[in-house]
Amino acid sequence: MNIVEISKILSNQTRVAILKWLKNPEENFPPHQDIDHFDDGVCVGFIQDKAGLSQSTISTYLNSMQNAKLVIPTRHGKWTYYKRNEEVIQAYLKELKEQL
Amino acid sequence: MNIVEISKILSNQTRVAILKWLKNPEENFPPHQDIDHFDDGVCVGFIQDKAGLSQSTISTYLNSMQNAKLVIPTRHGKWTYYKRNEEVIQAYLKELKEQL
DNA sequence: AAAACATATCTAATTTTCTAGATATGTAAA
DNA sequence: TTTACATATCTAGAAAATTAGATATGTTTT
Numbered sequence: 001m002n003i004v005e006i007s008k009i010l011s012n013q014t015r016v017a018i019l020k021w022l023k024n025p026e027e028n029f030p031p032h033q034d035i036d037h038f039d040d041g042v043c044v045g046f047i048q049d050k051a052g053l054s055q056s057t058i059s060t061y062l063n064s065m066q067n068a069k070l071v072i073p074t075r076h077g078k079w080t081y082y083k084r085n086e087e088v089i090q091a092y093l094k095e096l097k098e099q100l
Numbered sequence: 101m102n103i104v105e106i107s108k109i110l111s112n113q114t115r116v117a118i119l120k121w122l123k124n125p126e127e128n129f130p131p132h133q134d135i136d137h138f139d140d141g142v143c144v145g146f147i148q149d150k151a152g153l154s155q156s157t158i159s160t161y162l163n164s165m166q167n168a169k170l171v172i173p174t175r176h177g178k179w180t181y182y183k184r185n186e187e188v189i190q191a192y193l194k195e196l197k198e199q200l
Numbered sequence: 201a202a203a204a205c206a207t208a209t210c211t212a213a214t215t216t217t218c219t220a221g222a223t224a225t226g227t228a229a230a
Numbered sequence: 231t232t233t234a235c236a237t238a239t240c241t242a243g244a245a246a247a248t249t250a251g252a253t254a255t256g257t258t259t260t
Binding site (some may be wrong): 160162 | 205206207208210219
């Protein structure tokens with residue numbers, strides 16, 4: 001868990017928005033087809049539609065967020081679902097509060 | 101107070117270090133000449149020596165941190181002292197905890 | 201008034217980030 | 231077993247960040 005690495009992720013409006021949206025998937029995204037719950041998060045397509053950026057850009061963002069361990073991907077058939085990694089997010093907040 | 105703007109500042113190792121150093125000036129810097137306390141913070145030259153980067157780079161960093169209201173400058177004669185803006189730092193931590 | 205000093209600003213080269221189109225990969229459907 | 235679909239990766243151009251040297255500004259000292 002690295003403050004600078006995670007701060008880089010948070011230094012982009014869209015990536016911050018994605019993390020916020022994923023706090024309440026039911027409120028921010030339409031229901032999924034094959035799976036009627038958000039236990040594993042939200043598929044890339046929905047996030048892309050909401051963000052209004054290209055597929056490759058959103059995929060790149062999600063990949064960088066995954067590298068920083070801020071989100072956890074799960075594959076279900078054709079789709080990849082992303083959910084927040086609450087442990088790392090909370091650890092970051094704790095670290096910031098203690099060190100900053 | 102903007103999460104993305106402040107996260108940008110924190111996405112650089114040296115800038116994070118400066119904020120940390122300024123928490124305990126007595127421990128991290130030599131005593132000042134004309135002023136024997138750190139009530140208004142630390143002069144640019146000391147921060148530059150500690151960071152090991154050029155004068156212009158450190159001045160640029162401090163200017164960006166000042167724009168984000170993370171630090172407060174005070175001029176004393178030839179020197180400019182910088183101290184942490186605890187209000188804004190704490191507000192940022194609070195906002196992150198609530199929104200992220 | 202001139203010289204010295206601390207800091208700020210200007211300029212520019214290098215590196216990194218942003219972003220999307222094109223293409224590849226993996227999965228499901230026809 | 232093609233075809234369609236969802237996502238990932240590759241490539242590249244544009245924009246922003248990094249960084250330092252040169253220069254400017256403001257202050258103090260001589």
